[in-house]
Amino acid sequence: MKEPSLRDDIAAFARMRRDLERDHDQEWVVFFRGEFVEAFPDFESAAAAAVERFDVGPYLIRQIGAAPVQLSGGMIFTPAHALDASRF
Amino acid sequence: MPSTQAGFKKGTASASPADLLAKLGPTVLVDIGLKSAAPAGAPPDLARKGIRALIDTGAGGDCIDDQFARELGLPVTDQGEISGVGGRHDAVVYLARLFVPSMNRLLFQPFTGVRLTEGGQWHRVLLGRSFLRQNRMLYNGATGQVFIGV
Numbered sequence: 001m002k003e004p005s006l007r008d009d010i011a012a013f014a015r016m017r018r019d020l021e022r023d024h025d026q027e028w029v030v031f032f033r034g035e036f037v038e039a040f041p042d043f044e045s046a047a048a049a050a051v052e053r054f055d056v057g058p059y060l061i062r063q064i065g066a067a068p069v070q071l072s073g074g075m076i077f078t079p080a081h082a083l084d085a086s087r088f
Numbered sequence: 089m090p091s092t093q094a095g096f097k098k099g100t101a102s103a104s105p106a107d108l109l110a111k112l113g114p115t116v117l118v119d120i121g122l123k124s125a126a127p128a129g130a131p132p133d134l135a136r137k138g139i140r141a142l143i144d145t146g147a148g149g150d151c152i153d154d155q156f157a158r159e160l161g162l163p164v165t166d167q168g169e170i171s172g173v174g175g176r177h178d179a180v181v182y183l184a185r186l187f188v189p190s191m192n193r194l195l196f197q198p199f200t201g202v203r204l205t206e207g208g209q210w211h212r213v214l215l216g217r218s219f220l221r222q223n224r225m226l227y228n229g230a231t232g233q234v235f236i237g238v
Contacts, residue, residue: 061165069149075172
């Protein structure tokens, strides 16, 4: 079986993005082995499920519609799925 | 929720508590890891204990040192980009449990990976404003004391 890869998960997210934004806005979704697993109402329940089912992964846990995060020293973290939108 | 002291009670030969607070910032000691080894109902028993965490009111999100996160084997759960005064660079997000024993408070959340060790920083974790969302923080720069409570 192919090794789990975050790259595959992110690609799968990109393919499903419109559907996810329509059906799961602000929810937390989990992807593993390039497949959508489930949507959760909060991060803790998504993370608990991911660790229980897939241990240390890797797996993708991402909030639908999440905004960039302000970090220390004026730095901003922009999730990969928001990069394209912020550059154009 | 118990309160805690995030300042400096004692100085050193060359620095007063107020000097240390000005230089290092409000700091709490935390335990961190992915899974607790403690039985249900007991305080969390995480892989690394007594790690220095900076209470950073200039930040919205929380961060962990990249090298430290890799040593702990924390799962990578997303990736993106950090931009700021140093330009842009790729970054990943780690999943971790963080326990503050002095506040009996457990977090299970994402931490953005940043290069604290590489940058010669004293802290391994940065806790942003979301950490203080339920708390009151009193910062006394003159005495070097910082109270965090309810």
